[in-house]
Amino acid sequence: MRTIRTAVLGASGFSGGELVRLLEGHPSFAVRYLGAASSAGSALGAVHPHLSRMAAAELLPLDPAAIAAETDLVFSALPNGAAAALVPAMLEAGTTVIDLSGDHRLPADDYPAWYGFEHPSPAWLDKAVYGLPELFGDRLRGARLVASPGCFATPVILGCAPLLAAGLIGSSTIHVDGKTGVSGAGRGPSEATSFASTEESIRPYRVPGHQHTPEMERGLELATGRTPRVLFAPHLVPAVRGVVTTCYARLEEGVTTEALTEALAAAYAGRAFVRVLEPGGMVDAKRTRGTNMIELQALADPRSGTAVIVGAIDNLIKGAAGQAIQNANLVHGLDEATALPTTAVYP
Amino acid sequence: MRTIRTAVLGASGFSGGELVRLLEGHPSFAVRYLGAASSAGSALGAVHPHLSRMAAAELLPLDPAAIAAETDLVFSALPNGAAAALVPAMLEAGTTVIDLSGDHRLPADDYPAWYGFEHPSPAWLDKAVYGLPELFGDRLRGARLVASPGCFATPVILGCAPLLAAGLIGSSTIHVDGKTGVSGAGRGPSEATSFASTEESIRPYRVPGHQHTPEMERGLELATGRTPRVLFAPHLVPAVRGVVTTCYARLEEGVTTEALTEALAAAYAGRAFVRVLEPGGMVDAKRTRGTNMIELQALADPRSGTAVIVGAIDNLIKGAAGQAIQNANLVHGLDEATALPTTAVYP
């Protein structure tokens, strides 16, 4: 297989570490550039002692010219805002960019309200492909800029889109309740994500107004043409990894749990990373840990006229590093499953 | 203060243990009978090694005549079904019963569908007072049988009732997303609540159909006269204690977060165990740990027309043993706060 010279930017963070780990096993994407902001100059082994194979590799500055000169494919795990500032120069120099941040997921008009900044490169933004491979995989081949989805948006869109498209659930307001482990908050130490604050803590945050809200709405619209309104309430629970989203939508008359389940199963038949649970089972984030899998299920409650759609992923893999690699695989015409684990390290 | 001879039934379980612990500090309720089913014959210290003060006390059989002969006040922390079978004999023998199970919370007609049995004593059921002191405290004085509320129902009813009563939220379907630690599942060992299965696990269970659903509906109707339909989806998270409920209701036109907050604050002004959070703060189950406190907050999202009402409690205290004692205090004309902690052991 052809070797594609690859950069990982934001290599010192959790998603960056997972990108490096997963790319160790990739037959085509060869890591040639590890970029970092404040950690530049350190060895990879100093910031990620568990990554022993490339321990001596040096983290390099975020220099777009150098990155573009040495690599063909860039995974950017930089923070929101930082990615938008850096990506255009690399694209113009000819690299392909898979952006894990939120900087290329929304129309330019949405950035001031939801992300707090004017988007610096609306022209590139228009060319970005929203990289949810199970729904938009056919747009990815040859893409230059892929916006890899947010960890909460992934299970919400994958869970609701088939049901919305089939008219099994209503397109009015969908209430989305999110639960996440602390790794979604990034690696920087804070009192909120200390062990002492987190053990035995269950708490909501940023309700309403979380920036994944418009992403969920837009993803559902892209996939179905319908335009539901989303209310999203994320909660922190005492786990490192794992996102579970529970969506509450209007159940259309006469629709059963079986019908919902069949619609999900049909939509994702043959897909490597989707496990649709039969009635009786219940999704569990722990079973997706360390993998690129998503577990989905849908339940009808005719009594209250509600459909409950639940999804579970590992936020650092299907919600970040793994999905980015899945996108890059499709951009390059490879099997989407290349180098991506499906079996959890359990328990 | 007069000594009231007190029994704790189901003393070997988690709620039973908390009843014994909290009653150690009570000036009037003196524990004279520790009842247990399969653990009868053991010393309390053998089943609860942390309860050193009464370590030598023997767990006795669940004999209604003996219990009624030796005590005036019975806290029953027996399982659903077992309580209904035992309580009438004790009531007829003259004791007052505070039932922590679900056996006296619903109309008799609801038991077959939601609890799976015909209620054995509908006459006593009609006399049971639903013991949510902040809403129904004035019905408790002198009550003979108190149905102490469920752990999930408590924050849902306390959070939504004032807003429903004030017409700030709609009375159509309310979506309730619950998160709980494993102690709510009781003390019996099972693979589902083992450490290996629970750490890093986030998962829904019993959706739809959890038996707290009709309790929430009935409690809200009792408190407000309105009859919302509830869809309830509980989730297990990796914690021992703590329940957080997040309710999604229709926000009436023009209602703000401030209006919701004021309605909650006004409803519970001066109450010992309710902390209403100002906008900006966020409830946290950890801050209620070890206490009889409830944290409440309500947030308006006019964009989606949704009110989000969040509540957090310690499920074994405000959701079980503590609220039962609070109820018994009011039955006996004592200050509701007697012997109940308000300050968490944190972190």
Added chain:
Amino acid sequence: MRTIRTAVLGASGFSGGELVRLLEGHPSFAVRYLGAASSAGSALGAVHPHLSRMAAAELLPLDPAAIAAETDLVFSALPNGAAAALVPAMLEAGTTVIDLSGDHRLPADDYPAWYGFEHPSPAWLDKAVYGLPELFGDRLRGARLVASPGCFATPVILGCAPLLAAGLIGSSTIHVDGKTGVSGAGRGPSEATSFASTEESIRPYRVPGHQHTPEMERGLELATGRTPRVLFAPHLVPAVRGVVTTCYARLEEGVTTEALTEALAAAYAGRAFVRVLEPGGMVDAKRTRGTNMIELQALADPRSGTAVIVGAIDNLIKGAAGQAIQNANLVHGLDEATALPTTAVYP
């Protein structure tokens, strides 16, 4: 009871928070001054949202003159080094000081090597009483300066001293293996104590050279006149609270587990906070959580000629705030158990 005006310095930290919480229930020690360094100016409720009773109280600067003017008794939960700098001025102004730091536990000569500074006030250091009440309680009445012991030193000294004094174990090297939850590292956020780094982590730190090493040696010498050499290896485990120390000493010829157990039981007969486990039981830090209790046990292994002495405490209570209050109770001639919990919030 006479009201003793009390200050808590370092009120924004974990031990400071526990001091305030426990003093809420004290009949004599009335908190009048909350001192803090960088948090001065904040309300107590802003730094400890769970402490709702004194939520509005302002944290004040660490001004010795003001503290001495307004209070009679000072609990100093300031960091090592900061206490030594501040305490003399308060003592000279007439207050009694209970110091929770390590600044008054060793001879002056030991500070450069073990704490990295020259002790600024060796004269006061000579007057400090080492406050391990179960061994040195009779020296506390009327003391002006009490050095409250370290969290690791407490179970080691209490566990080994009676056996050493009775000649049941040898006085040569004792190997001490410590396990602790993260709260012992204090409240400041760091990557090492983040939830992401701590869950599923078991790791030693500061081996050899931890500053509790000479404290263990000196405490044992003070208690027994014998001079064992200690090697101490602390380990971090995924818990918030809890210290367990496992000591390995030479077992004298013919000594049995029963003899060791009896020696411990006899040494602490009638003491409020010591639970000596019979052979068959095993200490558990969880059973001491939220209490001032210590669990102790000792086991003989004649096969290898080793005595294993294990102790468990809540590091923030018997290892810090609770023991400090126990010391202050004895300084003031009160029952040592005043305001100190003995029953754990379990599970």
Added chain:
Amino acid sequence: MRTIRTAVLGASGFSGGELVRLLEGHPSFAVRYLGAASSAGSALGAVHPHLSRMAAAELLPLDPAAIAAETDLVFSALPNGAAAALVPAMLEAGTTVIDLSGDHRLPADDYPAWYGFEHPSPAWLDKAVYGLPELFGDRLRGARLVASPGCFATPVILGCAPLLAAGLIGSSTIHVDGKTGVSGAGRGPSEATSFASTEESIRPYRVPGHQHTPEMERGLELATGRTPRVLFAPHLVPAVRGVVTTCYARLEEGVTTEALTEALAAAYAGRAFVRVLEPGGMVDAKRTRGTNMIELQALADPRSGTAVIVGAIDNLIKGAAGQAIQNANLVHGLDEATALPTTAVYP
């Protein structure tokens, strides 16, 4: 590569699940028989929902004749006692057996005292190779019966043997303090390993008398010819995976941390799964999670004349399933690292 038909016995347990997961990626060992006791008749996916690739495979009875007829290589993850009863029949029928239990690790004479049974097949016991590949790898080629070491014994023997052999530490008593996550206790639910009992619990168990004690002594003797006496005290900490052993041995005169470190580094130079930490670093079980790695370090404390030797592994991989596969690789002349992960899923 030639296909070797492989059986996994005890497939429903934690080690069995890990064997199946790791063998999914093995180029030669093809799983053909999944054996289980009480779970026989179930599908693999019913007992291990995360193992989706072989989900439909049926668990079969523990029938030696059937196993020997259908497979060449047997991994037995059966409990102590059960393995000894079943293994001889399979060996006599021609299969190779890698036994993960303790049933073939000791001389026959030791079984009554340490395992509580007379060994049923001492003749086979004499032929068993103790499978610690880094020390005894050259004995494995072509072995018929391999006793894969215990999780605690692995880091103790690997850590101490080179130092003992080089005369850097004394051969008198070695004190071994073990810390382990709960998965080492197996999958069967019990109150001791429930989430409610385990979170915030730190506790010793089976001190003295744990059956890994003679295994440590024998392994060290096999490797070095010296015969130290071991006192072993295991502790349970709130983790799922991870074993850390801390060994305290007599430090020979003049030996430095650098000398200890060099001896370890030299002993394991070029080995795929050993990471020796330089002074300054500290081992962490979390960095080995999901891998077959062992982290080792050794520290000198001349002050107390003690050497501290610390080792960390994932108890289910290097301490069980991974090491068993490593052994089987060497038995079959393959690279020992075949199909075994070295990079942790972190955090």
